[in-house]
Amino acid sequence: xxxxxxxxxxxxxxxxRRYRLSASHRLHTEAYSADENRAVYGKCNNPHGHGHNYAxxxxxxxxxxxxxxxxxxxxxxxxxxxxxxxxxxxxxxLNTLExxxxxxxxxxxxxxxxxxxxxxFTGAKVVRVRIEETGNNSFEYAE
Amino acid sequence: MILLTRxxxxxxxxxxxxxxxxxDENRRVFGRCANKNGHGHNYTxxxxxAGEVDPVxxxxxxxxxxxxxxxxxxxxxxxxxxxxxxxxxxxxxxxxxxxxxxxAIAIWRRLEGKVPGxxxxxxxxxxxxxxxxxxxxxx
Numbered sequence: 001x002x003x004x005x006x007x008x009x010x011x012x013x014x015x016x017r018r019y020r021l022s023a024s025h026r027l028h029t030e031a032y033s034a035d036e037n038r039a040v041y042g043k044c045n046n047p048h049g050h051g052h053n054y055a056x057x058x059x060x061x062x063x064x065x066x067x068x069x070x071x072x073x074x075x076x077x078x079x080x081x082x083x084x085x086x087x088x089x090x091x092x093x094l095n096t097l098e099x100x101x102x103x104x105x106x107x108x109x110x111x112x113x114x115x116x117x118x119x120x121f122t123g124a125k126v127v128r129v130r131i132e133e134t135g136n137n138s139f140e141y142a143e
Numbered sequence: 144m145i146l147l148t149r150x151x152x153x154x155x156x157x158x159x160x161x162x163x164x165x166x167d168e169n170r171r172v173f174g175r176c177a178n179k180n181g182h183g184h185n186y187t188x189x190x191x192x193a194g195e196v197d198p199v200x201x202x203x204x205x206x207x208x209x210x211x212x213x214x215x216x217x218x219x220x221x222x223x224x225x226x227x228x229x230x231x232x233x234x235x236x237x238x239x240x241x242x243x244x245x246x247a248i249a250i251w252r253r254l255e256g257k258v259p260g261x262x263x264x265x266x267x268x269x270x271x272x273x274x275x276x277x278x279x280x281x282x
Contacts, residue, residue, distance in 0.1 A: 012281035013244045018273035059277075064248065067161055068172055069240030071276070075174065 009063035014127065015071040016059040019081050021090035024051035025105040028095075049093060054107075055132040056085065056114055060124035072123035080121045085114065107133045111141040146264055147203045148191040151213045153222035156183040157241040160227070181225060187269040188217065188250065194261035204261040216253045243270045247278040255280070 026049040027041040037045045044050070058081070062071045088097070094105040103109045111131045118126035132138040158181045159173035169177045176182070190213060194203040226233045226241040232249045233241040239249070247268045254263055269275040 011248055011278070013247060014277040014279075015244060016275050016277070064242075064244045066238065067163070069159070069242035069245040071244055073172075074274075 008066040010066045011064055012061060013064050013071055014059050014061045015074075015124070016057055017074070017077060017081070019056045019058070019085060020053060021056065021086055022051060022053050023089055023092050023094050024049045025094040025100075026050070027104055027106060029104050049095070052133050054110075057130040057132075058114070058118055058126060059128040059130075060118075060121070061127040062124040072121075076123050077121065080118075080123075084117050084120065107131050107137075107139045108141075111139045115141045115143075144193055145196055145203045146191050146193050147206075147209075147261070148189050149206065149209045149213060151188045151190070151210075151218050152185060153188065153218050154183060154185045155221050155224055155226050156181040157226040157233070158182065159240050159242065161238070161240060162235065163238070181227070184270050186221075186246070188213070189265075189267040189269075190250075190254065190263070191265040191267070192258050192261035193264040197260075204258060209258060212254065212257055216257060217250055220253075243268050243274065243276040244278070247276045251278050251280055 026046065027044040028037050028047075032040060058077075060072055060077070064071055094100050094110065099113045100109070111129050114131065115126060115129040118129065128140060128142040130138055130140045158179055159176040160169055160179065161172075164172070190209070192204055192209070196203055220230060224230060226246070227235070230241075231237075232252075233239050233245070239245050247266045250268065251263065251266045254266070263280065266278045267275055
């Protein structure tokens with residue numbers, strides 16, 4: 001928000017923005033034996049990993065500012081996403097990242113992780129994160 | 144209860160400008176969108192209504208009626224128009240900047256009470272495939 005610009009709150013709306021990132025992962029847990037990992041995760045347990053083009057849809061809710069007509073500044077949201085989502089995850093092997101050192105890199109866990117990340121965005125409140133892993137499956141997280 | 148969604152499309156021009164602010168403030172807040180010559184989008188509108196299924200017709204609402212209501216109340220007013228210059232709710236003096244959020248709110252207000260037999264549940268407006276706003280009538 002521009003400094004010195006008076007604002008007041010209007011009706012509550014929700015803004016959703018989609019980001020794309022490509023990453024590799026392997027579904028595997030030390031809690032299972034090699035056989036159990038193969039049985040549970042199937043081809044996703046391939047030791048060399050595989051990858052997806054993920055589409056991450058972030059929804060923010062809040063009063064529409066009477067001055068700007070916006071729930072939040074889109075430039076600030078994109079900058080936050082670039083710094084905290086794209087630069088951290090795009091082009092990476094998810095299993096090598098700190099976020100997945102203690103949990104399996106399923107898209108369920110990835111979705112919850114992205115939700116926690118956007119809780120750090122101060123421009124508006126994150127209310128939902130949805131990630132499409134492929135065109136056929138997607139995952140949602142909301143509190 | 145069933146939720147039923149109907150899509151419609153319109154193509155419009157707009158720009159972002161708050162008359163209460165200086166030119167510098169407008170440029171700082173709205174950036175490229177403050178260009179007064181305007182720019183445009185192909186908008187996609189999704190209107191979701193909620194209601195009970197009629198035991199005889201099997202419909203929540205007659206889709207043909209809903210299509211005509213969207214055409215009359217929204218598309219015929221917004222399509223191939225300049226939102227700031229030709230649509231009354233965004234005209235100079237209203238203080239309503241035609242952002243995606245405000246377009247969703249304005250469409251809700253246009254449709255509220257106009258769909259017989261069903262309750263308006265959600266208005267979703269896509270400005271582009273990677274950006275959309277939802278309004279559920281919350282004040």
